[in-house]
Amino acid sequence: MKITGIQVYQIDLPLHEGSYQWSGGKSVQVFDSTVVAVETDAGITGHGEVCPLGPFYLPAYAQGVRAGIGELGPHLLGEDPTRLGPLNWLMDRALQGHPYVKSGLDMACWDVLGQASGQPVCELLGGRFGDDFGLYRAISQEAPEAMAERIAGYRAEGYRRFQLKVGGDPAEDIERIRQARSVLEPSDKLVADANTGWTQHEAARVVRAVRDLDVYIEQPCRTYEECLAIRRRTDLPFVLDECIDSLRPLLRGHADGAMDVVNLKISKLGGLTKLKQARDLCVDLGIAMTIEDSWGGDIVTAAIAALAHGTPPELLFSSTDFNSYVTTSIAEGAPQRANGRLSSSTVPGLGVVPRMEVLGEPVLVIR
Numbered sequence: 001m002k003i004t005g006i007q008v009y010q011i012d013l014p015l016h017e018g019s020y021q022w023s024g025g026k027s028v029q030v031f032d033s034t035v036v037a038v039e040t041d042a043g044i045t046g047h048g049e050v051c052p053l054g055p056f057y058l059p060a061y062a063q064g065v066r067a068g069i070g071e072l073g074p075h076l077l078g079e080d081p082t083r084l085g086p087l088n089w090l091m092d093r094a095l096q097g098h099p100y101v102k103s104g105l106d107m108a109c110w111d112v113l114g115q116a117s118g119q120p121v122c123e124l125l126g127g128r129f130g131d132d133f134g135l136y137r138a139i140s141q142e143a144p145e146a147m148a149e150r151i152a153g154y155r156a157e158g159y160r161r162f163q164l165k166v167g168g169d170p171a172e173d174i175e176r177i178r179q180a181r182s183v184l185e186p187s188d189k190l191v192a193d194a195n196t197g198w199t200q201h202e203a204a205r206v207v208r209a210v211r212d213l214d215v216y217i218e219q220p221c222r223t224y225e226e227c228l229a230i231r232r233r234t235d236l237p238f239v240l241d242e243c244i245d246s247l248r249p250l251l252r253g254h255a256d257g258a259m260d261v262v263n264l265k266i267s268k269l270g271g272l273t274k275l276k277q278a279r280d281l282c283v284d285l286g287i288a289m290t291i292e293d294s295w296g297g298d299i300v301t302a303a304i305a306a307l308a309h310g311t312p313p314e315l316l317f318s319s320t321d322f323n324s325y326v327t328t329s330i331a332e333g334a335p336q337r338a339n340g341r342l343s344s345s346t347v348p349g350l351g352v353v354p355r356m357e358v359l360g361e362p363v364l365v366i367r
Ligand code: MG
Pocket: 193, 195, 218, 219, 241, 242, 263
């Protein structure tokens, strides 16, 4: 099979809550997502999606996805999309770095492979565990009372794991964590995710002030070294996210005992192929994972589900259903949350059919 063309679409994804805020006053009102269609000479088209969390979260931005595909795409014409190993090897040589540019292309090729082989991507990635898996809900940064109220509302919808966006003023963050924990049951999980927003001394204040609570601390500071210093002075369970962007920091973190959980995002590592490597390594090392992406709509949600559902439940800390945060559906067939849980598609490929009336005309065509 050969790749004969690549089409790129731009879609705006507004939020049900109106906006999403996290550390340092960063916020997004409308997500700028990119859908990639990989066409083949077999008449099969696969789809992928990449949606950065604005330009100030990871080294990635929405226009960069499309510019990068414009650069990389021509190298893929004539290549076999079902041979993900050679395809990723080629992408890494044709374009240094820029994992988020490759993510949608890799995802689309897994979709092609699934359709061609008659297998759901979840099965190709190793096979599913059980009927479904648990999701977390991200709680956008607001006043402490408002965040506790949001948690209570989402808990009523079935969620049992919550990721509280902190990384602001330490005294207010301490109050956010206290109020959030107070509306939860003992079996619920609460993560205080600072998204790199605290300096080391601020993080030290917060972890000491909440040490009596059942709460996880996620990525308190910008660098790995600052996070490790905080990790070494708290006995609270610890999650690393932003600084784990490939296998190398993951292995270093494991060797240093730097975390109990890692947050693996598809576009942060560069696609399903790379994320599968990291997931399988974490399974062997006994590191629990949140499997997700930076953001996205129906196609990203389908890809997340394919990986998360194939992760042993004991090591799947949580996952997420981004398509329930946004008001626009870009594809039919995507997994839909039921009682705080999700399951991956059982139809061949990613199981999604893009709504072309929503995608509109392509912004880039490579043939
Ligand atoms: Mg995080």
